[in-house]
Amino acid sequence: MSGIFISFEGPDGAGKTTALKKLMPLLQEKTDQEIVLSREPGGSPISEKIRKIILDIHDEEMDPRTEALLYAAARRQHLIDVILPTLKENKIMLSDRFVDSSIAYQGGGREIGTKEVAEINDFAIDGHLPDLTIYFDVTPAVGLARIRKDHEGQMDRLEKEAISFHDRVYDSYEQIVKDNPKRIKKINAEQAPEKVVSDALAVIVNRFPEIFNKGE
Helix, strand or coil: CCCEEEEEECCCCCCHHHHHHHHHHHHHCCCCCCEEEEECCCCCHHHHHHHHHHHCCCCCCCCHHHHHHHHHHHHHHHHHHHHHHHHHCCCEEEEECCHHHHHHHHHHHCCCCHHHHHHHHHHHHCCCCCCEEEEEECCHHHHHHHHHHHHCCCCCCCCCCCHHHHHHHHHHHHHHHHHCCCCEEEEECCCCHHHHHHHHHHHHHHHCCCCCCCCC
């Protein structure tokens, strides 16, 4: 397998999705390898169906372990349908969220244990971790303020959780970053959007100079 796999992580309101849309064409200018952008939960037909269940605002009675298992199931299908085929074809895989999200949100946020959620996902991903993970660092207060402003009341089930939930998610992410310094690189997502994109671009180009060197 000769493609590269990059995931993007961060708390709600970190601006990952917006940054990725701006980042992708900038990366494509620097390489001849095709870049594929996907998301989690979702990214493939079956996984998108699971996404609707997970994020439905009416499913408030969902058990935390059920939620964790659904995320792992969606991730497994996304891996099989999208990620592995992309890497096999020597393409560059960008995923808006991957396994670290479950560890932070369900393990930490839902308080069912980061170790336990990591074990569920170890089974799901079968050793296929990203080559690089970029973590968009934003405090819960700033992130949630952005969501309230941008979503205009259309918040999903997780975004509507209490601030204490988001504080636990943030603390869990911080621990994940600390435990994985080689794979995960943190950038300040409270900067101007253009600076966030340029910082993310620099991290990727510096990590894979042999791939992103077109025109240099």
